[in-house]
Amino acid sequence: MANHLYDALFADREASDAPFLYLTDGTTLTHRAFTRIVGDLSITLSTHGVLPGDRVAAQVDKSPTALALYAACLRLGAVFLPLNTAYTDDEVGFFLADCEASILFCDPVRADALGEVAGRSGTHLVTLAEDGSGSWRNLSDRWLPPTVACGPDDLAAILYTSGTTGRPKGAMLSHDNLLSNARTLVELWGFTDTDTLLHALPVYHSHGLFVACNVCLLAGARMVYLPRFDTDAVVAALPGCTVMMGVPTFYTRLLAASTFTSETTAHMRLFISGSAPLLVQTQAAFETRTGHRILERYGLTETSMNTSNPLAGARKHGTVGRHLTGVELRLGPGDTDATGEIEVRGPNVFQGYWGLPDKTSEAFTPDGWFKTGDLGTIDADGYLTIVGRSKDLIISGGLNIYPKEIETILDAQPGVGESAVIGLPDPDFGERVVAVVTQAGDGSVEVDRLSDALADRLARFKHPRRIVVVENLPRNAMGKVQKRDLRDMAEKLGW
Ligand code: AMP
Numbered sequence: 001m002a003n004h005l006y007d008a009l010f011a012d013r014e015a016s017d018a019p020f021l022y023l024t025d026g027t028t029l030t031h032r033a034f035t036r037i038v039g040d041l042s043i044t045l046s047t048h049g050v051l052p053g054d055r056v057a058a059q060v061d062k063s064p065t066a067l068a069l070y071a072a073c074l075r076l077g078a079v080f081l082p083l084n085t086a087y088t089d090d091e092v093g094f095f096l097a098d099c100e101a102s103i104l105f106c107d108p109v110r111a112d113a114l115g116e117v118a119g120r121s122g123t124h125l126v127t128l129a130e131d132g133s134g135s136w137r138n139l140s141d142r143w144l145p146p147t148v149a150c151g152p153d154d155l156a157a158i159l160y161t162s163g164t165t166g167r168p169k170g171a172m173l174s175h176d177n178l179l180s181n182a183r184t185l186v187e188l189w190g191f192t193d194t195d196t197l198l199h200a201l202p203v204y205h206s207h208g209l210f211v212a213c214n215v216c217l218l219a220g221a222r223m224v225y226l227p228r229f230d231t232d233a234v235v236a237a238l239p240g241c242t243v244m245m246g247v248p249t250f251y252t253r254l255l256a257a258s259t260f261t262s263e264t265t266a267h268m269r270l271f272i273s274g275s276a277p278l279l280v281q282t283q284a285a286f287e288t289r290t291g292h293r294i295l296e297r298y299g300l301t302e303t304s305m306n307t308s309n310p311l312a313g314a315r316k317h318g319t320v321g322r323h324l325t326g327v328e329l330r331l332g333p334g335d336t337d338a339t340g341e342i343e344v345r346g347p348n349v350f351q352g353y354w355g356l357p358d359k360t361s362e363a364f365t366p367d368g369w370f371k372t373g374d375l376g377t378i379d380a381d382g383y384l385t386i387v388g389r390s391k392d393l394i395i396s397g398g399l400n401i402y403p404k405e406i407e408t409i410l411d412a413q414p415g416v417g418e419s420a421v422i423g424l425p426d427p428d429f430g431e432r433v434v435a436v437v438t439q440a441g442d443g444s445v446e447v448d449r450l451s452d453a454l455a456d457r458l459a460r461f462k463h464p465r466r467i468v469v470v471e472n473l474p475r476n477a478m479g480k481v482q483k484r485d486l487r488d489m490a491e492k493l494g495w
Pocket of ligand 1: 274
């Protein structure tokens with residue numbers, strides 16, 4: 001029986017001795033060896049009673065086994081739910097309960113704390129460490145369950161993305177949402193089985209998991225699979241690679257290293273950037289140093305990729321290129337005449353937010369286009385430029401931070417009148433988080449206590465670098481806080 005996505009990505013190469021992953025310890029994992037891990041994980045999942053459609057959560061470090069877990073879920077028709085490793089126990093607890101996860105894979109170090117959290121939602125807990133060890137292996141001598149039949153519309157994954165309300169929403173992605181996008185990207189970016197991708201992205205996010213891995217798997221390409229971005233490791237690995245995908249921070253960090261030269265990149269055919277705006281200055285400096293023009297593309301968790309600059313043809317600095325084949329793009333109402341909210345339609349667009357039919361319908365226009373929340377302009381050649389984010393999303397180091405989530409906690413603290421959280425330009429992370437608060441009537445706000453309150457509740461990457469106390473927040477005639485004015489104040493006052 002056919003399994004729409006698993007067959008396309010994994011099935012053909014199950015018995016291949018061709019290399020798949022080059023690892024930092026100098027070893028190479030073949031497709032056959034990878035398939036063995038997928039089989040072992042399939043046994044673990046079925047022994048825990050995971051059935052087609054069940055949610056399988058994973059908060060684990062990047063490893064070949066973490067990627068094999070994605071494959072095992074697809075193979076069994078389960079829904080993969082990768083979680084950022086920075087999420088706190090409370091945050092993980094929310095996700096498990098929200099999507100009624102059957103099982104959680106977590107790092108052994110966090111087993112005690114997360115065991116308690118998982119228990120509350122009736123979720124089984126197994127451990128999986130970065131080196132592949134863990135309690136998940138204890139069951140690996142049983143019968144290998146067969147691959148489950150899955151159609152194009154069956155769910156493959158749920159990825160949580162925070163909303164403007166601060167409550168994270170699970171974006172449901174089907175087998176065909178992912179496969180159609182991967183097929184388009186393989187074609188567009190010219191991926192073949194002669195490619196080796198430098199993979200330094202996390203695999204809990206759409207960029208590192210779907211854009212990078214699905215494309216390589218579909219094309220039969222190999223990956224230099226690094227646990228995380230480390231400038232020296234990337235510079236050392238680049239001569240053995242042909243393509244790199246990264247967030248803009250990766251490229252600014254490479255440019256800061258004198259060891260990063262045109263010789264390092266001589267063997268490369270393509271550098272791709274996305275997930276956050278790539279500064280034109282970074283583009284120019286990269287081109288001067290290496291002779292390569294970074295290809296910028298644009299997507300969201302809910303849609304995977306929507307637009308891309310071309311492989312051959314003009315890559316326009318400051319734009320994210322044209323709509324992908326099969327993906328329709330238009331501008332809805334926006335700030336000004338030329339600017340509109342970017343709307344997309346196509347086989348890549350997700351199935352809705354898990355358990356939130358109202359939020360799902362709010363996210364679409366009446367005629368069925370997905371409203372991205374990004375503001376853009378389109379030039380005469382059809383190239384899209386992103387000019388802002390109507391949702392006021394902050395992107396720091398390629399990770400999304402929604403101000404509302406932080407503001408809700410700050411607003412509840414004693415001594416705080418109200419708060420506004422903004423992103424300010426940061427040379428390393430792209431943006432950094434700054435919180436602006438007003439005093440409640442008694443004027444007793446304590447900044448240290450506010451930091452402590454956030455530390456317990458939110459992943460570290462969301463913590464404000466600075467908390468500033470002001471008398472009033474700037475507002476417009478409609479009473480809305482003007483974050484643009486706050487950013488101007490921040491620039492003037494050097495926050
Ligand atoms: P995520 O759902 O984490 O993939 O984040 C999606 C958001 O990242 C989009 O709504 C955009 O605001 C932003 N984004 C993605 N790619 C780009 C890009 N190339 N330039 C500017 N912003 C981007």
